[in-house]
Amino acid sequence: MAGSQPPDHIQPMLARERPAVPTGAGWAFELKWDGVRAFVLAGDGQTRVHGRRGDDITPRYPELAGMVDGLGDHEVRLDGEIVAFDADGRPSFQRLQKRMGLTTDATIRRRVAETPVTYVAFDLLWLDGRSLVDEPYEARRRALDDLELEGPAWQAPGHHVGDGAAMLEAVRGRGLEGIVAKRLESPYRPGKRSWDWVKVKCRRRQELVIGGFMPGEGARGGLVGSLLVGHWDATPEEARSIGREQRLVYAGGVGTGFTDDTLRALAAALRPLRRETPPFALGEDPRLKYAQRARERGGLVWCEPELVCEVEFTEWTAEGTLRAASFKGLRDDRDPREVVREG
Numbered sequence: 381m382a383g384s385q386p387p388d389h390i391q392p393m394l395a396r397e398r399p400a401v402p403t404g405a406g407w408a409f410e411l412k413w414d415g416v417r418a419f420v421l422a423g424d425g426q427t428r429v430h431g432r433r434g435d436d437i438t439p440r441y442p443e444l445a446g447m448v449d450g451l452g453d454h455e456v457r458l459d460g461e462i463v464a465f466d467a468d469g470r471p472s473f474q475r476l477q478k479r480m481g482l483t484t485d486a487t488i489r490r491r492v493a494e495t496p497v498t499y500v501a502f503d504l505l506w507l508d509g510r511s512l513v514d515e516p517y518e519a520r521r522r523a524l525d526d527l528e529l530e531g532p533a534w535q536a537p538g539h540h541v542g543d544g545a546a547m548l549e550a551v552r553g554r555g556l557e558g559i560v561a562k563r564l565e566s567p568y569r570p571g572k573r574s575w576d577w578v579k580v581k582c583r584r585r586q587e588l589v590i591g592g593f594m595p596g597e598g599a600r601g602g603l604v605g606s607l608l609v610g611h612w613d614a615t616p617e618e619a620r621s622i623g624r625e626q627r628l629v630y631a632g633g634v635g636t637g638f639t640d641d642t643l644r645a646l647a648a649a650l651r652p653l654r655r656e657t658p659p660f661a662l663g664e665d666p667r668l669k670y671a672q673r674a675r676e677r678g679g680l681v682w683c684e685p686e687l688v689c690e691v692e693f694t695e696w697t698a699e700g701t702l703r704a705a706s707f708k709g710l711r712d713d714r715d716p717r718e719v720v721r722e723g
Contacts, residue, residue: 391571423455
């Protein structure tokens with residue numbers, strides 16, 4: 381990783397989920413931002429923004445262009461999230477949906493005014509010709525704080541060492557998503573989901589792959605009535621390590637949480653993905669018998685598992701399906717083949 385120029389792309393380090401806050405010394409705690417993961421490369425008079433999959437999303441967020449001016453002569457690569465705040469100052473993934481996937485300049489300019497975003501930096505991976513990924517989190521965070529990154533559309537909020545339980549309660553009281561605990565001595569592990577980073581959620585959230593839908597009726601005629609969603613039983617890397625193919629596991633239906641705009645967008649996005657056979661590994665799974673019967677009656681549409689959505693729910697049932705799931709939005713920043721069950 382060392383050298384005079386930062387790499388074009390780096391895979392993000394990912395957190396594992398657990399139900400309780402880590403205890404003991406050696407942990408720092410940050411807010412879990414309800415946004416889109418993004419890397420910012422700023423220096424030499426320009427700011428570039430890349431998604432977690434390496435795609436260049438700079439034109440989509442023009443308000444971040446001025447970040448380079450606040451860095452002086454520094455050249456940096458930052459890890460963080462793009463966030464849209466609601467009227468109460470809380471991160472809102474639903475608001476952020478209005479800024480995702482845009483391609484035309486006119487629409488982008490209009491949405492910048494309607495729904496501004498902020499880049500929240502929480503890690504520093506490259507500074508002035510030197511990689512910091514092998515440095516401990518504590519040192520990387522100190523270097524990030526020294527940059528005094530603060531502007532009209534970017535910030536680097538502080539972290540808290542120790543007392544994670546108190547922070548979680550404060551976050552829960554504000555109705556926020558949760559916190560992330562990070563070991564002070566941890567290096568940055570590109571592309572790895574590590575126990576050195578742990579997320580503790582106040583609300584249950586899960587990314588899932590859309591594998592089909594039930595058409596809407598009445599006011600939803602011609603649109604989506606409910607989604608059939610699932611997750612892979614292993615990541616591609618895990619499946620290769622045990623010598624078999626991934627299997628898409630059915631996780632239930634999602635029929636609430638949609639706006640009219642979302643329903644129209646889903647109908648358009650799913651139309652070219654229709655297929656004749658189910659993408660789920662059905663086997664003898666009794667949970668999908670109703671779906672197979674609905675398909676035979678022409679009341680269900682299977683789809684290629686290429687779209688990722690995020691849902692909020694109360695719990696996983698003993699059968700492995702979601703209880704009381706509500707749609708929160710599409711995630712165009714996620715590789716569908718990497719979506720596995722969390723927790």
